[in-house]
Amino acid sequence: MEIEIVTRKENKLLEREEVYFKVKHEGKTPSRKKVRDNLGNLTGGKVVILEYLRPVFGVPEAEGYARIYKSEKKAKEVEAKHIMERNLKKGGGEEKKEEGEKEKADGEKPAEAEGEANADGETSKEGGDTSG
Structure with a gap:
C-alpha cells in the first residue's frame, strides 16, 4: 500500500x-x-480522523480525505461525537454486532406469542377470518 498526498492544508x-x-x-x-x-x-x-475513503472504479486505487490533529484533546473539541467514535474505536465492529443481536433477542413482542390483534383489538390464536 502506497499513500500519495495530493493536497495538504494547514488550518491554524x-x-x-x-x-x-x-x-x-x-x-x-x-x-x-x-x-x-x-x-x-x-x-x-x-x-x-478519516472522513472518507472511496475506491476508484476499475483501478486498484482509493481516494480519501483526512483531518490530522496533534492532540486527542483538540480533536475531541472540534469533531462530532459520532465521528470520534468511528475513528477511535478499538475493536473491529464485533462489539456493535453482538449488541444488535442481544437487542433483537430482547425485542420480541409478547403479543406475537399470544396471537396477533385484529383491527378491533381482539386477539385470535388462529389465523382464520374474524370478520364473520
Missing part, C-alpha cells in the same frame, strides 16, 4: 492539517485503520 484556527490523498494498493481496498495508521506515520500527527 482549528490546529489541524487537512489532507486529500490517494492510496495505491493491491487486491481489496485497505481497511480504514491501516490507512489511518499509515497517514499518521507519514504526517507525524497523533490523531487521524
